[in-house]
Amino acid sequence: MQVKNYQIEIDKYLVLKYLGYKDKVPKDILDEVGECVDESYGFIKPAICFDQLKFKFKDGILLPDESIIKVQYIVEVLKRSDYIVMAVMTLGKEIEDKISTFFARNDYMKGMIYDVIGNVGLEYMGKRFWQELAEVAKKDGIGITxxxxxxxxxxxxxxxxxxxxxxxxxxxxxxxxxDAFMMKPMKSLSMVYGIGKAVKTSLVDHDCAECPLIDCPYRKEVAKCIN
Ligand code: SF4
Known part of the structure; x- marks a missing residue:
């Protein structure tokens, strides 16, 4: 299993968009969101742990610890993979505390801004991690779900x-x-990918128009698919 810290970038215009602001953003809101984004770098602690696992295809995706993924749709997506990658990523506890503190003080605007900053940060991390796995897979001539x-x-x-x-x-x-199968801290994500020779790299959950990874080589491939 590997653990690593991440450097992430929070796109303030994406935060504004998710807050419902489109063209004309009032200056005070623009400034407030900009300040919150700048401050968030001081307490967000992006980290990820992940591992590669072999599996057998038997009544579902049978893992080395004998647990089985049985949900049919997931089995169909994963079954042609040579191995799967499991990951959990987080922005840490402090952003959750910040959000709760602002809501408890009835400062809903700040609470919402930090909540959206958390979502944008997690989205960035998720895309960056997929991109890294996809790059390695591409070099090996294989694909990723x-x-x-x-x-x-x-x-x-x-x-x-x-x-x-x-x-x-x-x-x-x-x-x-x-016990309710929720992650704590709440600004965390869990995911599984299938990787292998028989897998075609999937861009299903990639909306490049909203993605801050401007250097991503797969952006062009999505454009090709759409055009
Ligand atoms: S630019 Fe597009 S393909 Fe690349 S990580 Fe972002 S959403 Fe995915």
């Missing part, structure tokens, strides 16, 4: 979060799973 997250999209069973947490030592990045 889209990101698969228990409890979202086609992966309806939120209890499968425990499969990821049982296979990674997430305490090394300070993330735990609650």
């Amino acid at each position: 889209q990101s698969l997250n228990p409890g979202t999209g086609g992966w309806k069973d939120i209890k499968d979060q425990s499969i990821i947490f049982n296979n990674l030592n997430t305490s090394l990045i300070g993330v735990e799973l609650t």
Whole structure:
């Protein structure tokens, strides 16, 4: 298993967009969001832990610890992979504390701004991690699936979060799973990717128009698909 810290970039215009501001942003809002973004770099602690796992295809995706992913849609996406990568990433606890503090003080604007900053930061990390895996896969002449997250999209069973947490030592990045299968700190993400020769690199969950990774080589491939 590997653990690493990340440097992330928070695009303040994406934060404004997610807050509902489009063309004409009032100057006071622009300044407030800019200040919050600048301050957030002081307390966001982006970290990720991840591992590669071999699996067998038997009644689903059978992992080395004998747990099985059975959700049909996920099995279909993963079954042609040579191995899977599991990951949990987080921005740390301090941003969660900041959000709670501002809401408790009835400063809803600041609370919402930091909440959206957290979402934009996690999105950045998720895209960056996918991009890194995709680059390695490309060099090896193999492909990578889209990101698969228990409890979202086609992966309806939120209890499968425990499969990821049982296979990674997430305490090394300070993330735990609650009895309700929610991650703590809440600005955390869990994901699974399939990687292999028979996998075609998927850009399913990649909306490049909103992605701050301007140097991403896959941006052009998405444009080709769309045009
Ligand atoms: S630029 Fe597009 S393909 Fe590249 S990471 Fe961002 S969303 Fe994904």
